[in-house]
Amino acid sequence: MRKLIYLTFVALATACACSQKGDGIPEVWPWNDPDADDKPWVEITDGSFGQLQDGIKLYHSPEVLKGKPAVAYIATVDLTKASWHVWGIKDPTLQGSEDALKTPTQVYNAQGAPALVMNGGYFYVDSGTNYPASLAVENGELLSPNINYASEDWITMYYPTKAAFIQHADGSFEASWSYWADTDHHYVYPLPAENSYGSTPQAIPDENYPAGAKAFEAKTAIGAGPVLIKNGEICNTWRAECLPGDYDVNCLGRAPRSAIGLTSGGLLVLFVCEGRDMTEGVPGYSTEDVAKILKEFGCSNAINLDGGGSTCLLVNGLETIKPSDGAQRSVGSCIYIK
Secondary structure (H helix, E strand, O other): OOOOOOOOOEOOOOOOOOOEOOOOOEOOOOOOOOOOOOOOOEEOOOOOOOOOOOOEEEEEOOOEEOOEEOOEEEEEEEOOOOOEEEEEOOOOOOOOEOOOOEOHHHHHHHOOOOOEEEEOOOEEEEOOEEEEOOOEEEOOEEEEOOOOOEOOOOOOOEOOOEEEEEEOOOOOEEEEEEEEEEOOEEEEEOOOOOOOOOOOOOOOOOOOOOOOOEEOOOOEEEEEOOEEEEOOEEOOOOOOOOOOOOOOOOOOOOEOEEEEEEEOOOEEEEEEEOOOOOOOOOOOEOHHHHHHHHHHHOEEEEEEOEOHHHOOEEEOOEEOOOOOOOOOOOEOEEEEEO
16 A cells, blocks of 8 residues: 655635625625734735736735734636636546646646646655546546545555535536545545544445435546535534644644635635745644635635645746745646636
8 A cells, every 4th residue: 555645735725605796706804703803805906917817806815814924815716707727647546647747837838828827636756656646627537536545554544535626517516525436436425424543444435425425527626635615614624534633734733725715606716825934924824724714705615725835826827925845846736727
């Protein structure tokens, strides 16, 4: 059994339904928050990232967000005017890929200079072979499923359901939990299998467990974990997805984060925040912090993506945050907007 090596931290996001302005843009910070006296996000309209494609808006965080110093960006996408896509290394049966990892800038160049590029799901490298560890679907093609096992000691094995952010062929979206057993057995679930490290492993997921299984189907999809928001409710299912709280993915720590979500008004949301003091005094956020931020921005469904050194958002090919590796990391998947 290969030891899964998660390369970076992740971003947690959560959300609930919110009131909408007439143009579909969420009213940011419409609630009184006892945790912090945050100022609103600021829309960037000065051309510092070039002319934004129609249907895309870019926001910068206030200097203090959730009571902590912040360097964060949110891009919103009106999906009636732009479309989202996924690039990823191909490994539909979890056997390893001959495809090369790419930096977001390499994806930007290869895909014809899309308006936005952001890093996607988890991946790892073993004995010189690249492995995607997260779901990626583009134009109905399964590039890779979510990895279907996990362990802390590689003696006790778990088979967790993992986060999936899905746009179906009919245009509808959902954040769910998925499990790939083989080419003919790939499912999504409305609730995760209730695993957690240190407990007795749950049954291997199938068409009967967890309850409510549906055959997997997607036009476009990205995975990572955990699910942060499901139908307006904060989930934070990192334990059930067997994602570490204090190392590797580090859901409890402060780090650069990335997340994807959808507002109740139908806007796609891409979130990144800087961390690890790349800007002095800005260590980043815990997944709980990011969950609160995205909930207040108006997301009704969202999942956490790869973070840490992988976190990167390009706007017209320009970096928004400073990558915590000092330069862009080559990754196994990216989201891009055209």
